[in-house]
Amino acid sequence: MTEIAWMDAALAAARPDALAALLRYFRDLDTAEEAFQEACLRALQNWPRNGPPRDPTGWLVFVGRNAALDGARRQGKARPLPADDVLSDLDDAEGRIADHLDDADYRDDVLRLLFVCCHPDLPATQQVALALRIVCGLSVAEIARAFLVGESAMEQRITRAKARVADAHIPFESPGAIERAERLAAVATTVYLIFNEGYSATGGAAHVRVPLCEEAIRLTRLLQRLFPSEPEVMGLAALLLLQHARTPARLDSDGAIIVLEDQDRGLWDRAAIAEGLALLDKAMRHARPGPYQVQAAIAALHARAPRPQDTDWAEIELLYGALEKMQPSPVVTLNRAVAVAQVRGPQAALAMIEPLAAQLSGYFHFFGVKGALLMRLGRTDESRDAFGRAIALAHTPAEAAHIRTQLDRLMRDAASRR
Amino acid sequence: MLYAIFCYDSEKVTGAWSKEQDAAVMAKLGVVQEKLAKEGRLGPVARLMPTTTATTVRKGKEAVVLDGPFAETKEQLLGFYVIECPSLDDAVETARELGRASGSNGAFEIRPVMLFRPGALRA
Numbered sequence: 001m002t003e004i005a006w007m008d009a010a011l012a013a014a015r016p017d018a019l020a021a022l023l024r025y026f027r028d029l030d031t032a033e034e035a036f037q038e039a040c041l042r043a044l045q046n047w048p049r050n051g052p053p054r055d056p057t058g059w060l061v062f063v064g065r066n067a068a069l070d071g072a073r074r075q076g077k078a079r080p081l082p083a084d085d086v087l088s089d090l091d092d093a094e095g096r097i098a099d100h101l102d103d104a105d106y107r108d109d110v111l112r113l114l115f116v117c118c119h120p121d122l123p124a125t126q127q128v129a130l131a132l133r134i135v136c137g138l139s140v141a142e143i144a145r146a147f148l149v150g151e152s153a154m155e156q157r158i159t160r161a162k163a164r165v166a167d168a169h170i171p172f173e174s175p176g177a178i179e180r181a182e183r184l185a186a187v188a189t190t191v192y193l194i195f196n197e198g199y200s201a202t203g204g205a206a207h208v209r210v211p212l213c214e215e216a217i218r219l220t221r222l223l224q225r226l227f228p229s230e231p232e233v234m235g236l237a238a239l240l241l242l243q244h245a246r247t248p249a250r251l252d253s254d255g256a257i258i259v260l261e262d263q264d265r266g267l268w269d270r271a272a273i274a275e276g277l278a279l280l281d282k283a284m285r286h287a288r289p290g291p292y293q294v295q296a297a298i299a300a301l302h303a304r305a306p307r308p309q310d311t312d313w314a315e316i317e318l319l320y321g322a323l324e325k326m327q328p329s330p331v332v333t334l335n336r337a338v339a340v341a342q343v344r345g346p347q348a349a350l351a352m353i354e355p356l357a358a359q360l361s362g363y364f365h366f367f368g369v370k371g372a373l374l375m376r377l378g379r380t381d382e383s384r385d386a387f388g389r390a391i392a393l394a395h396t397p398a399e400a401a402h403i404r405t406q407l408d409r410l411m412r413d414a415a416s417r418r
Numbered sequence: 419m420l421y422a423i424f425c426y427d428s429e430k431v432t433g434a435w436s437k438e439q440d441a442a443v444m445a446k447l448g449v450v451q452e453k454l455a456k457e458g459r460l461g462p463v464a465r466l467m468p469t470t471t472a473t474t475v476r477k478g479k480e481a482v483v484l485d486g487p488f489a490e491t492k493e494q495l496l497g498f499y500v501i502e503c504p505s506l507d508d509a510v511e512t513a514r515e516l517g518r519a520s521g522s523n524g525a526f527e528i529r530p531v532m533l534f535r536p537g538a539l540r541a
Binding site: 224 | 430432433435467468470471473483484485506507510530532
């Protein structure tokens with residue numbers, strides 16, 4: 001590996017811890033970010049000459065903090081910094097850099113940084129953008145491309161999010177156990193959102209969004225490092241790995257969706273599946289189930305089936321039933337119906353989803369599933385109507401194209417029966 | 419004389435590698451391994467999954483199972499096993515059994531193997 005590539009990887013690896021510690025010193029996201037940038041610039045000059053420091057994170061925190069303080073002094077305190085008694089740990093920073101800082105030292109700092117970006121006051125789109133910018137260090141241009149919006153629009157979104165966070169007055173004391181658990185749950189939700197943002201993308205734009213999935217997986221590794229004994233964090237990591245493993249098989253060469261049962265399972269990423277299964281195995285030993293573990297267990301049953309017909313749909317139905325109890329939602333019921341259709345046939349599944357019609361009247365997948373069930377029951381006209389609604393609600397051309405393929409099959413079958 | 423070589427590196431850094439960078443490193447290591455294999459000097463090679471998948475079994479009368487890798491500077495790495503197990507539960511049970519047999523203090527870290535080449539060395 002070249003020196004530049006090594007430096008990039010080292011700086012990226014140090015980013016969350018270093019930025020989190022700088023945020024604790026300065027209590028301001030912009031100042032912390034500028035300090036980190038400055039420290040990175042100095043690292044690029046210094047490390048090749050003097051060799052990398054033993055503790056790159058500690059080095060970056062120390063240098064970044066001093067650079068920001070110098071900068072503020074030079075500007076004649078144009079932008080006043082908090083008083084010294086507010087800037088905690090000023091004296092011991094030098095002492096601490098001598099020791100190799102333990103992950104545990106950064107735990108609450110990193111959790112605070114993540115929580116600042118995932119603050120419940122922020123709308124989901126802003127949480128995701130802010131986390132990608134601040135924690136993952138993606139450029140505004142990269143994030144804009146992933147969300148298919150213009151760069152200036154994304155810049156604005158991030159600026160607004162930062163302003164809102166600054167007003168939210170997030171406490172800087174170490175959180176108590178309950179608060180820590182709440183923060184962790186909020187952060188896990190945002191990580192899941194980032195992943196879905198990348199995963200639900202389909203069609204021609206899909207390739208630019210794969211990095212979102214990879215960033216989300218990287219964030220789960222960070223969370224696991226901070227909370228090594230949380231089964232739901234293991235479950236989340238397992239879920240993302242197992243789903244991401246299917247990415248190479250999800251689109252054909254024209255960018256059209258390939259549904260699970262038609263995917264070439266030989267293209268699935270076996271290493272990611274193995275890691276996901278290992279994490280799920282580890283989580284389940286705790287016997288403290290939760291929604292992420294259940295969803296990971298469902299993904300694991302798909303991953304373990306060598307062919308679609310080997311899928312253990314009965315077990316999947318049970319797991320969706322468990323998920324329904326933990327997190328009741330019409331979407332979960334719809335997913336359970338898909339499993340029911342495999343186990344007990346389309347009639348039973350249709351009876352299950354009909355009561356959901358009012359709640360899911362704007363949901364693409366509802367009409368996709370309904371159309372497919374009606375098609376299996378030979379109710380051609382109703383099936384065509386449902387597919388028509390699905391096409392109207394499709395988010396991407398690939399989703400619409402997938403329904404059109406089914407519609408074509410429906411019409412062909414109907415014609416051949418005549 | 420047989421020698422075991424253990425790999426240590428910062429997982430945060432190796433985890434920040436792109437798929438391409440990772441593959442490039444593995445390819446370069448593969449060249450060295452191939453040379454050793456041709457000379458008949460290569461035994462088993464394993465790449466472990468990330469430490470997030472690790473479980474540690476503390477030896478003792480009542481062995482304690484902990485999440486995460488073994489991290490203790492008072493004790494040193496003295497050897498390793500590669501075993502086949504249907505689940506983590508079985509691996510933990512095997513570690514307990516080994517612990518009872520050894521009778522001494524210490525710990526076993528259980529890490530799923532990502533890549534395994536059995537090699538052709540004879541004991």
